[in-house]
Amino acid sequence: MSAVRLRGFGWRHAGRKRWAVRGLDLRIEHGERVLLLGASGAGKSTLLAALAGLLPEDSGEREGTVEVDGRDPRTAREEVGLLFQDPETQLVMARCGDDVAFGPENRGLPAEQIWPRVDEALRRVGFRYGRDRPTAALSGGEQQRLALAGVLALRPRLLLLDEPTANLDPAGAALIRDAVAAALDADTTLLLVEHRLTEALPLVDRVVVLAPGGGVHADGTPQAVFAAHGEALAAEGVWVPGHPLPPRPATTSAGETLLTADELALPPRLASVSLSVRAGEALAVHGPNGAGKSTLALLLGGLLAPAAGRVTATAELAGGDARTPPHRWRAPALVHRIGSVFQDPEHQFVTAAVADELALGPRRTGRTEAQVRATVDALLDRLRLTALAEANPYTLSGGEARRLSVATALATAPRLLVCDEPTFGQDRRTWRELVELFAELRDNGHGLVTVTHDPEFIATLADRQVRLDHPRSVP
Amino acid sequence: MINLEPVTRPDAPLARRNPVAKLAAALLCSVILIATLDPVAPAIAIAFELALLPLFGVRLRVLARRAMPLLVSSVGVLGTLVLFAAERSGRILVEAGPFLVTSGVLITALGLVLRMFAVALPGVIVVATTDPTDLADALVQNARLPARFAYGALAAFRMVPLLTQEWQMISMARRARGVDAGRNPLARLRLFGSTAFTLLVGAIRRGTRLAVAMDARGFDTTTPRSMARRQHFGRADGLLIAGATLLAGVALTVSVAVGTFRPLIG
Numbered sequence: 001m002s003a004v005r006l007r008g009f010g011w012r013h014a015g016r017k018r019w020a021v022r023g024l025d026l027r028i029e030h031g032e033r034v035l036l037l038g039a040s041g042a043g044k045s046t047l048l049a050a051l052a053g054l055l056p057e058d059s060g061e062r063e064g065t066v067e068v069d070g071r072d073p074r075t076a077r078e079e080v081g082l083l084f085q086d087p088e089t090q091l092v093m094a095r096c097g098d099d100v101a102f103g104p105e106n107r108g109l110p111a112e113q114i115w116p117r118v119d120e121a122l123r124r125v126g127f128r129y130g131r132d133r134p135t136a137a138l139s140g141g142e143q144q145r146l147a148l149a150g151v152l153a154l155r156p157r158l159l160l161l162d163e164p165t166a167n168l169d170p171a172g173a174a175l176i177r178d179a180v181a182a183a184l185d186a187d188t189t190l191l192l193v194e195h196r197l198t199e200a201l202p203l204v205d206r207v208v209v210l211a212p213g214g215g216v217h218a219d220g221t222p223q224a225v226f227a228a229h230g231e232a233l234a235a236e237g238v239w240v241p242g243h244p245l246p247p248r249p250a251t252t253s254a255g256e257t258l259l260t261a262d263e264l265a266l267p268p269r270l271a272s273v274s275l276s277v278r279a280g281e282a283l284a285v286h287g288p289n290g291a292g293k294s295t296l297a298l299l300l301g302g303l304l305a306p307a308a309g310r311v312t313a314t315a316e317l318a319g320g321d322a323r324t325p326p327h328r329w330r331a332p333a334l335v336h337r338i339g340s341v342f343q344d345p346e347h348q349f350v351t352a353a354v355a356d357e358l359a360l361g362p363r364r365t366g367r368t369e370a371q372v373r374a375t376v377d378a379l380l381d382r383l384r385l386t387a388l389a390e391a392n393p394y395t396l397s398g399g400e401a402r403r404l405s406v407a408t409a410l411a412t413a414p415r416l417l418v419c420d421e422p423t424f425g426q427d428r429r430t431w432r433e434l435v436e437l438f439a440e441l442r443d444n445g446h447g448l449v450t451v452t453h454d455p456e457f458i459a460t461l462a463d464r465q466v467r468l469d470h471p472r473s474v475p
Numbered sequence: 476m477i478n479l480e481p482v483t484r485p486d487a488p489l490a491r492r493n494p495v496a497k498l499a500a501a502l503l504c505s506v507i508l509i510a511t512l513d514p515v516a517p518a519i520a521i522a523f524e525l526a527l528l529p530l531f532g533v534r535l536r537v538l539a540r541r542a543m544p545l546l547v548s549s550v551g552v553l554g555t556l557v558l559f560a561a562e563r564s565g566r567i568l569v570e571a572g573p574f575l576v577t578s579g580v581l582i583t584a585l586g587l588v589l590r591m592f593a594v595a596l597p598g599v600i601v602v603a604t605t606d607p608t609d610l611a612d613a614l615v616q617n618a619r620l621p622a623r624f625a626y627g628a629l630a631a632f633r634m635v636p637l638l639t640q641e642w643q644m645i646s647m648a649r650r651a652r653g654v655d656a657g658r659n660p661l662a663r664l665r666l667f668g669s670t671a672f673t674l675l676v677g678a679i680r681r682g683t684r685l686a687v688a689m690d691a692r693g694f695d696t697t698t699p700r701s702m703a704r705r706q707h708f709g710r711a712d713g714l715l716i717a718g719a720t721l722l723a724g725v726a727l728t729v730s731v732a733v734g735t736f737r738p739l740i741g
Contacts, residue, residue, distance in 0.1 A: 052691055082691045088637070089684040092630045092692075094608055101703040102626075106693035114703040136633075150692060303647040331655035340651035346677065347648040350669065364653035394676065412653060 001070045003158055003189040004028040004051060008064030010214070011046050011055060020046040022063065022214035030157070033190040035200050035222070038210030039236045039427065041397050044193045047210075048160045051191070052082040068158060078107060081156030085166045087143035096122070096138075096146055097131025103154045121153035122146075125179040139289065141172025145179050152183055159184070161192045165199060166425040169289050169453045173199060195427055197239045209233060237399075237427035245432065245456070248439040250463050255279035258317040258416050258447045259300060259326075259338070263309035269295040272309060275466050277416060279316065282438065282448040284462035291468040293451040294343060294420050300449055301340035301418040302326025313337065317415055317447075332364045339409035341419040345401040349393040354385055354404055357393050361412040379407040383433070399430040406434065416447040423454045435461050482541070483604040487532025489715065490604035494613040496712035497605060500719035501597035507723035508593045512737040514586035516730035517593035523722050524596050531604050542599050549588045556584035597719070607632060613706040622700050630685060637681075638674065645673050 010022035021043030028034055036044050049055050050066050053073035068076040084090055093099040100118040109117070118131065125145050129138075138146060144164060151159070161180065165173035177199050184190060184203075194200040207225040211217035218229045226233070226240055234243040257276050265272040270292030277283055277300070285293055298304040299311060305327045315322045317337055321329060326338060342348050351357050358376045367375070380386040383403040388396065393404060402422065409417060417438075423431050438461060442448050452458060458465060483490040489497075508520055528535060539546070557576055565579030611629040614620040649655070649670060656662040689695075730736040 054687060054691060077693060077696060084684070084688055084691075086684065089681050090688040091633075092626065092685070092689055094606075094629075094633060098608060098704070102689075102694075103692035105701050105703050106696060106698070108698040108701045111701055111703055111705065114701070118703075136636075154692065298647060301651060303650055330657060331650045331653045334650065335653035340648075342644070342648050342651070344644075347644050347673075348652055349673075350649065350652055350654060361653045394680075408652065 002027050002067075003030045003032070003069060004191070005067040005070070006064065009047075009050070009066050010063030011043070011050060011060055013046075013060045014058075016060075019043075019063075019214065021050075021210070024064070024210070024215060026208065026216060026219075028189060028191065030189055031187050032206055033184070033204040034192065034206045034208055035197075035204040036191055036193045036208050036210065037233065037238050038217070039212050039238070039429075042210040042212050044210060045162055048082060048162050048191065048193065051158065052080050052160055053077045054082070078154070079156060080158045080160065081151035081154050082160040083144075083148055083151050083162065083164050085163045087140055087147050087167065090147040090150070091135045091143060094134060094136070095131065096127070096129060096133045096135055099135055099146060100131075100150045100153050103150055107154065117153050117155075118149075121149040124152060124183045125149045126175075126182060139172065141168050141175040144168060144172065144176050148176065148179055148183065157187065158189045158191070161190070161194070163193050163195065163425070165194065165196065170455075171288065177203065195239055195425065197241055201241070209238070212236075234428060237429035239428050245435070245460055247460050248435060250280060250282070251443050252280055254281035254463065255445060256316045257314050259314070260312050261296075261300065261309065262312070264296070264299055264306050264311060265308040266292070266295055266299065266304070266306055267308075270299070270468075273466075273468065274309075277447045277449055279415065279447050280442055280445045282442050282450065282461050282463050283466065284458045284464070285449065285451045285466045285468055286453065286458060287468035293468055296468065297340070297418050297420045297449070297451045299327075300338075302329060302334050302338050303340060332366075335361050335409075335412040335414060336365050337414055338416045338418060339412065339414035341406050341409045341417070341422055343420040343424065345405035346394065348405050348408060352392055353389070354391050354393055354396075355380065355389040357404060357408055358411050361408060365412050375411055375413075379411055382437070383407045399426055402426060402430060403433070406437070410437075410441075414446075416449070417441065418449045418451075420451045421453065422450060423452065423457050431457075481602075481604055481606050482533065482537050484532035487530060487604070489527065489530040490532045492715050493617060493706055493708045493712040494601075494605045494610040495617040495706075496708065496715045497601045498610070500716045501601045503716065504597045504719045504723045505594040507720070507727065508590065510739050511727060511730055512586060512590070512739060513730050513735040514582065514589045515733060515735045516726040517586070517589035519726040519729055520593040520723060521589065521596060523726070524593070524600070528600070531600055533600065533603050538599065538603065541603050542596070545592065545595055545599070549591055552591065553584050553588050556587065557581060560584070608704075609706065612702065612704050613708075616702060616706045617708045623694070626694070627686075627689075630689065631682060634678070634681060634685070638678065641677060642670065642674055645670050645677075 004026065006024050006026040009024040010019050012019045038044050051068060051073050053076065066073060069079055073080065091099050092102050097118050100121050101114050104114045104117055125148050127145060127149060135143065135146065165176050168176065181203060192200055192204060201222055205221065207220065207222050208216060209218040209225065209229065218225045230240045230243065234240045255278060257278050260276040262274050263272045264274065273296060285296060287293055299306050311325050313322050313326055321333065326334060349357060350360060355376055358379050359372050362372045362375050380389055385400065385404060385407065388400060393401065396404060406422060422434055435457065438448055508517055528538065557580055558574055560580050560583065565577040567575065567577050568581065569576040607629060611625040614625045615622045649666065654666065656666045
């Protein structure tokens, strides 16, 4: 009996025109470690939900069959454990031990067996704190480690991981990778969805690539799959190892200073920092979680008032308004000078359609309707969003939402762009497009500040770096 | 932000009682005291409640901080009633222009404020001495509340502090899109509405994700749920409920005996 057996499997969510996944034939044996790849929108998450028995019959339309251990996944729930991306929406209880016990309680395990299981699960993921530790006091990586313990406490024979490190910084991602490696038994079957191949490959012995149109595109050992399809996969957006991207250094030297920060601080979130941003320059701000990188981005973006120090715009950026600090400018004046792209794109969406979203900024800054239409069309085209012009921004995939949020900031043509983790969790294709777009902006004389954990982004694009951990100043 | 973390010494004899017993005691006490409009019964009840405070392991200053919204609103009620109540009986105490303060008005207003305190204080004490997880456990185990409701609410509750951060984020993101209200009050109201809507959409999406994650860990199975943490309902818990009933009864009896009792109905 195979651990997983799919025959012509397809699923269409109720109310959708497109099949999320279709024509899938796949067999996974017990103890196999499988990495599931596919472009964004290929139906990877839907497949995991189906295997976890989380697609009720009335929530969509099914084709073919799906079996876990020869049974319908809805009746084989105790065999399967599923870990999601976002630790914040997986933790249920206020104390760590109680959270791990939540699953065993649901399964009706006698109380005297629960606590030994909890302790064992916590030990297996290498959890450093006691059962009474409040879950709110954990870092993102530790929370995700705890969520993994909560899944392992159910002793699943089939472990499904849906981009478990996508929301974590590199240190947090390493925590989870080590925890998964240590927690696997010889007979546990693993099905992992992950974009970051360098991190995922040590965990798996088989790679399955879903084709965007349905079915399986490639299947085999990592070496065989990447040797045969590496180039094509990389072009489709998969982060295939050994396909480095060419650097994009500035073609011209940096121009005039646009914005300076003098001993800028907002305790306890940000210790004092001084820096300057110039036109035609890409500045990367990096450093560990909690160093205040996002806070710095908000301060530079004129969205937050500093507690100490100041942000000063030069006349080059703000003309006569240079005397007032950016956080005092009216919003319409702000957005055609400094554009901000938030870490979570959904925070920034205001309207109900992609095209309206792009038109909002230009209208606010008083452009004519013809100018607005021209800007919107150009951006839709540039960021491959034309087909989605009428779609609701909240229904977009992660990559589409990111492209839209960058496009909305560009719509008002700000001279300075401040981005918070713009490449976070993006597939290789979106990543390349973003880097290309940022490089063009810079070479056209825009200033660019990017707060990022992404070493490849820094290596490819950044002209200058600021590391944020201790109070320090760069000239 | 509303703070609902317990602030008690965990070994205090009454704080240790079963959360359902504490909740029942507080409810009984409140319901009985609502029955009268006079100031004497609530005053006696408040005196008892404050005297019992050490047994709950709560310091008076901590309680006062917790009850701050109550204190503020009581001042408001007192002021409004003294100045604007229709009834103007009794001796005239202050007469200043259109304002007339009489002894009758003052007694009615004081009575109302005392009732507010007497009714709300037990609840404040229960919240201040009870861990939310223990309360959910006890509601399921001792009050037979459905687990799906109790733990669902508990999990949702944990997300409340996130909403404050989220609100700030959304407001800043709006500004970054060129949307602000300036000094126009109507635009301000509209912006408030649209920010609240975005917050709500985000909260629902997050709630849905949490619900799916909970179901993935078997929360939706029909298997009877087991309990990793036991809540006992013992004789002491029964006594707490009886004691609270007795206390409220004594307060009412005294008020009848001294002749100030005024029933709410009739």
